Amino acid sequence: MKNPPLKYGSGFPALLRKEVKRFYKVGFQTVAAPVLTAILYLMIFGHVLEGREMYGRLSYTAFLIPGLVMMSLLQNAFANTSSSLIQSKVTGNLVFVLLAPLSHFEFYAAYVLAAVFRGVVVGLGVFLITAWYSPPALEYPLWILTFAFLGAAILGSLGLIAGIWADKYDQLAAFQNFLIMPATMLSGVFYSIHSLPAAWQVVSHFNPFFYMIDGFRYGFFGVSDISPWNSLAIVLCFLVVVSAIALRMLKMGYKLRH
Structure with a gap:
């Protein structure tokens, strides 16, 4: 009696599960540490700026909380995909992922959805x-x-781009320290852009992270620096762009297949 031919299904669920388990197994580092960092920000800035009102009716502490939640969510979504890819490249086990029956879209979806999951878990904890x-x-x-x-998906996609592009940990650190961190910190987490000089307000409108945080904060208070519909349109466009870049790099095998 002949053995039935082997049938290979999608490797997407397995890769998604692997990526979720990867950060779950070190939850104290990947979840608890960002929550502690956010608490320290809240204690320091909330104490220093106590009594200041935002939008004419909100306490500064209440204003700050959504910004800290979104900042933690974005940074951890980026860290999940970027750190996973660079570790796999440096240790040489990425080849086992590439050998799996995965399309470039499934590869992208598994990494980004795991990043979204981690970002949301950290954000909820904060x-x-x-x-x-x-x-x-x-x-x-x-x-x-x-x-x-949307914010977690964007940063997960950016983390994928950074992880594919970087060959060493210091290249990834440069991407994060000179691009992701400044864009996040200067996006209105700690202030309303209306408190900035006119020139810096213009600069802030070129920062896509501003629209993610401003739209997110609108959901809490019903007030924001700009219309949430404008923020949504810009965030969606940015997601399409970074997703297209990441998918193109994966399809080409850029720095993945040597």
Whole structure:
């Protein structure tokens, strides 16, 4: 009796599970540490700027919490894909992933969805802890979920691009320190852009991270620096661009197949 031919299904679920387990197994480092960092930011900035009002009616602490949640979400979504890829490249085990029956879209989707999951978990952890200091309103939960998912997907895609491009850890660190970190810190996490000089307000409007955080904050308070619909349109366009770049690099095998 002949053995039935082997049938290979999609490797997408296995790769997604692998990426989720990768950060879950070191949860103290990947989840607890970012939550602690956000708490320290809240304690320091909330104390220094205590009594200041934002949008004419919000306490500074309440204003700060959504920004810290989104900042933590974005940074950890980026870290998940970028660190995973660079580790696989440096240790040489990326070849086993590339040999799996995966299309470039499945490869992209597995890494980005795992990044979204980690970002949301960290963001939720930051929110649950920091909300104890000043429980924020939840005016439009759908806006919160929309910008959280889109922001995490964008940073997961950027992490994928960085991980593919980088050959060494210091190249990845340069990408993060000179691009991701400044864009995140200068996106309105700690301030409203209306408090900036006119020239810096113009500069802020060229920062796509500003639209992610401003739209996310709108979901909590129903107020924002610009229309959430404008933010949504810009964030969607940015996601399309970075996703297209990442998918193109994967399809070409750029720095993945030697």
